[in-house]
Amino acid sequence: MIRTRNPIVPYLFVTPLIALLVFIFGYPLVKIFDFSFRRIRGITGPWVGRENYDLILDHPLFREAVNHNLQLLIAVPILIFLSLLIAVVLFDQVKGWRIYRTILFIPYILAVPIVAVVLKNFLQFNGPFNETLRSVELDALAVDWIGSPDYALWTVMGVIIWRELGFGIILMLSRLLSLDQETLEAAELDGAGWWQRFFYVILPQMTGVIEFYFVVSLITMIAAVFSYIYMIGRGGPGTSTMVLELYIYNFITRNSLPGIASAVSVMLFLVTTVLILILFWLRRGAREREVG
Amino acid sequence: MSRVSRRHFLKMSAALGAGLGFSRSLPAFARNVRLQDTELLMWWWGEQELPGLQQFVDDSIAAYTDARIEAVLQDTSVVISQFQTASAANEAPDIQYLWNGIYHMESVWFGYLEPLNGLVDQTVLDVSTPTLLSNYGGNVYRVGWYPLPMVWYYNKELYDQAGLDADNPPKTWDEFLDACDKLKGAGIAPVGGGIQDGFWGEWYLGHGLVQNLDSVGEALDLFIGERDFREPKYHEFWTKLEELVSLGFINEEMSSLELYPGIDLVVTGQLAMGESIGSRVPADNAALNGNLGVMVMPVYGTGALAGKPILDVQGLGISSQSDNKEAAAAFLEFLHSPDRLTAFWETTQWMPSNTGWDASVIEDPVVKFMWDNWNLGENIPYISNLVPGQFYTDALLPNAQEIIAGNRTGEEAGEVAAQVVEDWRAFNPDLLENYQTWGEDLR
Numbered sequence: 040m041i042r043t044r045n046p047i048v049p050y051l052f053v054t055p056l057i058a059l060l061v062f063i064f065g066y067p068l069v070k071i072f073d074f075s076f077r078r079i080r081g082i083t084g085p086w087v088g089r090e091n092y093d094l095i096l097d098h099p100l101f102r103e104a105v106n107h108n109l110q111l112l113i114a115v116p117i118l119i120f121l122s123l124l125i126a127v128v129l130f131d132q133v134k135g136w137r138i139y140r141t142i143l144f145i146p147y148i149l150a151v152p153i154v155a156v157v158l159k160n161f162l163q164f165n166g167p168f169n170e171t172l173r174s175v176e177l178d179a180l181a182v183d184w185i186g187s188p189d190y191a192l193w194t195v196m197g198v199i200i201w202r203e204l205g206f207g208i209i210l211m212l213s214r215l216l217s218l219d220q221e222t223l224e225a226a227e228l229d230g231a232g233w234w235q236r237f238f239y240v241i242l243p244q245m246t247g248v249i250e251f252y253f254v255v256s257l258i259t260m261i262a263a264v265f266s267y268i269y270m271i272g273r274g275g276p277g278t279s280t281m282v283l284e285l286y287i288y289n290f291i292t293r294n295s296l297p298g299i300a301s302a303v304s305v306m307l308f309l310v311t312t313v314l315i316l317i318l319f320w321l322r323r324g325a326r327e328r329e330v331g
Numbered sequence: 332m333s334r335v336s337r338r339h340f341l342k343m344s345a346a347l348g349a350g351l352g353f354s355r356s357l358p359a360f361a362r363n364v365r366l367q368d369t370e371l372l373m374w375w376w377g378e379q380e381l382p383g384l385q386q387f388v389d390d391s392i393a394a395y396t397d398a399r400i401e402a403v404l405q406d407t408s409v410v411i412s413q414f415q416t417a418s419a420a421n422e423a424p425d426i427q428y429l430w431n432g433i434y435h436m437e438s439v440w441f442g443y444l445e446p447l448n449g450l451v452d453q454t455v456l457d458v459s460t461p462t463l464l465s466n467y468g469g470n471v472y473r474v475g476w477y478p479l480p481m482v483w484y485y486n487k488e489l490y491d492q493a494g495l496d497a498d499n500p501p502k503t504w505d506e507f508l509d510a511c512d513k514l515k516g517a518g519i520a521p522v523g524g525g526i527q528d529g530f531w532g533e534w535y536l537g538h539g540l541v542q543n544l545d546s547v548g549e550a551l552d553l554f555i556g557e558r559d560f561r562e563p564k565y566h567e568f569w570t571k572l573e574e575l576v577s578l579g580f581i582n583e584e585m586s587s588l589e590l591y592p593g594i595d596l597v598v599t600g601q602l603a604m605g606e607s608i609g610s611r612v613p614a615d616n617a618a619l620n621g622n623l624g625v626m627v628m629p630v631y632g633t634g635a636l637a638g639k640p641i642l643d644v645q646g647l648g649i650s651s652q653s654d655n656k657e658a659a660a661a662f663l664e665f666l667h668s669p670d671r672l673t674a675f676w677e678t679t680q681w682m683p684s685n686t687g688w689d690a691s692v693i694e695d696p697v698v699k700f701m702w703d704n705w706n707l708g709e710n711i712p713y714i715s716n717l718v719p720g721q722f723y724t725d726a727l728l729p730n731a732q733e734i735i736a737g738n739r740t741g742e743e744a745g746e747v748a749a750q751v752v753e754d755w756r757a758f759n760p761d762l763l764e765n766y767q768t769w770g771e772d773l774r
Contacts, residue, residue, distance in 0.1 A: 081415060163587040186527055275728060294719070
């Protein structure tokens with residue numbers, strides 16, 4: 040072990056790593072902020088001040104994209120509720136729970152493009168899903184899930200929930216399996232029913248992991264749904280599934296305006312940073328409660 | 332003065348002649364030596380849409396002795412961005428594959444592409460038909476490589492079932508509606524395809540907007556602000572699409588099918604008519620046992636461009652940063668030599684973009700029909716290739732999808748298009764002058 044009284048020495052050891060991190064993350068971040076104030080053509084362009092931000096905020100499609108991201112946030116409470124519910128059922132160790140756990144986790148390990156392509160075919164107007172509905176006289180429910188602007192965003196949301204749920208279940212189940220069994224047994228011996236044990240014993244101990252999953256899901260819905268959106272409908276039909284990430288992508292690839300894309304990226308970065316700070320704040324509160 | 336004998340005179344004359352001849356051949360000899368030492372980098376694309384092109388490229392490189400060529404097949408998603416990024420870093424390839432119109436014009440505006448007139452043999456440039464959309468500021472920036480006729484398919488078997496004349500597809504809009512009505516009456520989905528991925532809408536604009544245009548440049552006026560999509564004649568093609576939807580002539584699953592599965596419906600006898608692309612014809616006509624027909628979009632418009640076959644052409648260009656522009660030009664000329672044109676057909680079973688090519692090898696009558704009418708006949712360029720990217724993503728694709736879904740009228744589509752054009756001008760004030768200049772080339 041190296042012993043030193045010089046306070047600078049430890050910092051010298053971590054300097055290479057910090058330099059690497061600054062290079063990998065810091066430089067692109069600085070460039071994105073810089074680009075967001077320029078009209079970039081190719082790899083550079085003139086300084087235009089806050090013009091890019093003004094253009095974006097006045098752009099109806101940007102507002103529509105924000106609106107769609109906000110609508111996708113509806114998936115967050117659904118994800119939390121379903122993952123908690125299924126995890127608790129599995130925790131009760133119903134017969135074959137290990138197999139169910141594996142099956143429920145499979146969607147999460149599948150690549151998004153595969154999930155999107157398979158489900159897109161499954162949900163076509165004359166695809167297997169609607170044919171099944173028609174075969175049981177439920178024709179009214181056999182709508183155009185991916186082709187109608189009225190349903191497309193909700194269909195995408197359903198696909199996201201279907202795939203992302205596996206992560207939530209495993210997260211919740213891991214926490215459940217680490218709970219103090221004696222407390223649960225004591226509650227049962229004291230005559231607490233299933234619901235009482237859930238609400239008064241299990242749930243309070245799950246707060247930390249639920250908060251974590253809540254913030255992670257929020258960030259997913261705001262800044263990590265591109266692969267679903269792109270693979271399922273590229274923002275369509277119409278602009279019914281346009282989200283911020285696709286908006287950024289279009290301005291880079293189709294519109295050749297990296298400055299605009301950078302300005303939206305900066306906004307998205309700031310929003311997700313705030314969410315992460317909230318997560319840290321919540322975690323600190325949870326730790327203090329646990330210690331208390 | 333010494334006397335010069337006849338023999339001496341002849342010897343001197345022969346020596347002088349040989350010397351002169353040798354000296355005249357020196358530059359060509361030196362050029363050949365130089366070219367043989369030349370290495371060219373070629374970034375290309377196309378195997379994805381024309382299987383066999385890789386083989387053609389490999390064979391051509393092996394057969395070419397004047398330079399060593401390294402060819403790199405690009406991924407579809409980076410064909411434009413990779414070239415532009417490399418050019419910005421001064422690392423561009425010598426030869427670059429170029430899609431038509433705006434897809435290479437931005438690189439022209441950045442100064443990344445070299446004008447080919449004066450560099451590539453003018454005859455080769457002319458016969459390769461790079462189309463009008465490769466012209467800018469009086470220069471030509473691409474050599475045509477292979478053509479993509481934009482066609483409408485119709486299934487002759489289904490025409491027969493509906494009592495229609497399969498040898499005379501509808502030419503006017505009224506004839507077309509009448510045919511749709513008869514097909515529908517016979518229980519056959521009349522027209523459509525798949526629009527879930529949006530690209531059907533791109534093709535539809537290419538076929539439809541031109542019908543009320545008198546020149547290709549007039550389309551650019553819509554973007555530089557001299558004309559407006561709100562004028563009925565400029566959104567009439569969307570109104571016609573709305574008409575087809577309201578009459579129930581569109582196949583019911585169109586919104587949830589992608590472009591190519593939608594075309595397959597025509598080939599498999601589930602749909603009578605739809606948009607397609609010429610390069611599919613050989614395989615699709617074989618699958619239909621020769622019962623595939625191709626036609627131009629039925630005419631409703633009154634513009635000078637209405638009813639004319641639409642020809643898109645994929646092409647190749649030369650980087651302005653290339654140190655070997657002449658060598659690159661020589662290779663592009665080599666690709667259009669008779670031997671290479673024959674090889675192109677043999678390896679791809681598709682036509683090269685060269686009006687001098689001996690097309691007698693074409694056996695399929697539908698392919699021959701396309702060659703005669705789309706390639707050799709009077710044709711017009713594919714104007715979807717000149718719309719700005721922002722218009723493409725925010726108006727062109729969404730409008731067609733919304734109309735097919737029954738959520739938007741043609742007039743509303745025109746309003747959306749006009750609004751998107753205004754947005755585009757606000758986002759791209761620096762491009763307006765380029766578009767204006769380009770418009771002059773397209774009139």
